[in-house]
Amino acid sequence: MSQMLAFTLLMGILYIGDIISAKTKAWVSSVFVCAVLFIIGYWTIFPANIVEVAGIPSVVATLLMYLLITNMGTLLSVKELINQWKTIVITLSGIAGIVVLLLTVGMLFFNLQTILVAVPPLVGGVVSSLIMSEAAQQAGLMSLSVLAILIYVMQGFAGYPLTSIMLKKEGKRMLAKYRSGEWVPTNEQEQEKTIKEEDEEIPKLFDKVPKRYHTNFSRFFRLSIVGMFAYYVSVWLAPFVSVSPFVLCLLFGVIASSSGFLEKQPLQKANGFGFAILGLMLFIFDGLKNATPEMLKELLVPMVGIIVIGVFGMYVFSAIVGRLLGVSKEMAFAVSLTALYGFPADYIITNEVIQALTEDKKEQEALTSHMLPPMLVAGFITVTIVSVVLAGIFSSILSNL
Template identity: 65%
Template structure:
């Protein structure tokens, strides 16, 4: 298969996912449809290395993650990040709900090792899944080694549609308040400049530099530099404490935007955001190549049962904590569900839902300011931080 044929097929799949999402007004997220089509492709005629063949090997995907997460940080202000303490508590409550459900009901259905292997991938991403998979393999449990990867790959099938439903309900409630003048825009970022020239002269740290020098490459350089600082700090801190460089990318992006080193959404201003998202999505779906039909049949029962029990526990705990913190049950559950997929799905699903709910630019901005920050913060808390910590603890029990 040639490179251009591979990339054409893969981008067509992403496009079909978007069409379905648009036609169903985000009731069926594009990521859900794309994942199904990728799975069918791998079970039929896709070569296992089709994503790398198309031009997105792991090294490129890692680069895109650094750039995209730093870019996402520029969408948040320091004040907004501090204001998300409720989100963090609800996200942690959701994880506690998954653990409570699997350590109680799950232990009645499965053995201890299955439950231990299931929890970190269910509340996290590829790193925690790999930790548990390698731990199970080392412990002489090859089936559970596969199970750890597949539960990570398949959990999104539950998370994507549920999140879309919750966010649509939340968005409709917010729109009703907006149209009744009961809700105003949060200061997600500083008020935008009133003229185009002011927007072009961002960031403020380089306000005196002639605009003709603020090229796309200069935007890329500053974004890459901030990502490198996050990597450097993570590496230097490693002997003392393990800090994911991706978490630091988010934090450093917020700081760089606040001090005027980066503009808001630099990848979009450099006309590269869509390409970066495309590359990252292809890499994520590349994980589906490991989910063969025979493998799925072997572990389908524990897979489905663990996801159902985990999501039920997540809903109960997030509902209770959300009620205490006066956060709607829809938003509380959506925030918890980010544990099932993380970034960039949390961003994509939120934007899809908002675009489906209203065509008014002002309403979209208000919805974005209310819904996007908690979704982004929750995704990083659950997937990037907590799940890796849990994996590091739980792998010791195998």
Template identity: 65%
Template sequence: MAQMLALSIIVLVLFIGEAVSIRTKAWIPSIFVSGVLFLLGYWTFFPADIVALSGVPPAVAVMLIYLLITNMGTLLSLQELKDQWRTILIALSGIAGIIAALFGIGTLLFDYQTVVVAIPPLVGGLVSALIMSEGAAAAGFPTLAVFAIVIYVVQGFAGYPLTSIMLKKEGENLLTKYRNNELILKEMPTNQPGTVDKAVKEPRMFAKMPDKYNTDFFKFFRLALVGYLAYLTATLLTPVVEISPFVLCLLFGVIARSIGFLERHPLQKANGFGFAIMALLLFIFDGLKNATPSMMLEILYPLIGCIVIGVVGMYIFSFIVGKLLKVSKEMAFAVSLTALYGFPADYIITVEVINSLTKDEKEREVLTSHMLPPMLVAGFITVTIVSVILAGIFVGFL
């Protein structure tokens, strides 16, 4: 198969998944549709190495992981964390609930390695799933390598409807309070996680350098350099303590942004974010080439079991912490559930629910001010940050 034909086919698969997600207003996840199409392709006419043929070999994927995780670190704002500390504690408690439930109950039903591989993708996104898939394959567990990808592909089906139900109940309660003059409009944060603040002159360390020299290549260079420093640090620390370079990439990204060496979201500003995500998605779906129909049946039981047990643990822990912090059980659970999908699904679901509850523009503004910021911050913290840290730690348990 010619390289460009291979690339055209598999990018078309990604587009079909995206189109279905848009058409169904994210109720059917694009990742799920693309995953199913890749499986059908591998079971029929796809060459086993179609992703490598298209120009995305493993070395390119690893390079993009370094860039993407370092880029993630630049999105972290200490002020955002300070403003939404209750949200963060509840989101972290939900993740703790998943870990406790799966290690406490899951290990009685499934083997230890299955539980270890399941947790990071279940509380995270693309990068954590890829880290665990690669780690399982390297440790000699090919079935679990596929399992890590599949749990990432289907977990949204548990998160989307549950989140919608919780947010609708929360929205109805808020509307009742607002109509009884017990609720006011909150001031919305000007810069949500994952957005680019164009008003700030960044990077500060190069503020005096003319903008014409802050080219895309200069952004890529600084991003790559920070990623290399993270790798070098992890290598030097290996004799003392085993730390994943990917975890350090996240930390170094935060540091580089705080000292002004990197701007916020440099990969997006360098026009490389979309390509990086596309290539990484292709590479993670490449892991499905080993998924035979019999293997899919084999992992179906632990797949459903891990998701159900994890979500129950998440609800219990978020309910308890939400109660302590005086946050409603509906909002606490919704915030925790963002770990199952992250951005942009957290934004889409919240807006859809708000629009379905009222046609009054003022009421929509009030609901948005109370519901959207915590949902965005929670999705950012769980999927973008915590899941990568967990994957970096858990991959060492295999």
């Protein structure tokens, strides 16, 4: 298959996802539609390496991840990041719900080994999935090794539509309060500051540099500096503590924006955001090539059972803790659901729900300030931190059984 044919086919899938999402007003997520179409493609006409053939190999996807996450950090302030402590508590409670229900109710249907292998991939990403897959192989549990990868690949099919539904309910509720004057969103509480920051095309550390030198490449250059710094700090910390460079990208993006090294959303201003999201989404869907029909048939029951029980536990625990912290059950469940997919799906689903709910720019900004920060923070907490810790613990237990 030629590169341009591969690229055109994949663009068609992404566009169909957008059309269906727009037609259904985000009740059916574009991410969900694309995932289904990718599965069909891999089972029929797609070569296994179609994403790489189209021009997005893993090294490019990793680069885009650094740029995108750093860019996302510029959407938050240090104050907003600190204010997300409730999100972190709710997210951890949702993960606790998965673990508790699977180790209790789940044990009625599946053995301990199956539960141990399944939990980390369910609350995380590719790293935790690979850790558990390798641990299962070493224990001689080949089918469970496949199950770890399969849950990672398929969990989004539960997470995408549920998140859309929860965010739509939350968005409608907050829009009603906003229109009635009951709610003043964060972005309007500091309106003057926000307007000033949005109007600024030049970050304050470089305000004396002539505007003609602030080119698209200068923005990419500064973004890459922050991303590079995040990478090397994670390397330096590695002997003492394992910290994902992507978590540091988010943190350093916040700091760089607050200190005036980066402007708000530099990737958009450098006209690179759309392509970066495109490339990263293709790479995420690339993982679906591992889900063969035979694999699904063999492991369908344990996979579905584990996901259903786990997600129910997540809902119960996050709703209870959310209520105690004054967060709606819809928002609490939505942030917990980020464990099933992480970034960039959390950003894309949130954004398309907001656009489906209102076309008013001011209302979109209000909803964005309310929903996007917790969704981003939750995604990084679950996928990049907690899941890897759980994988380390559970793989150790599995090897000792």
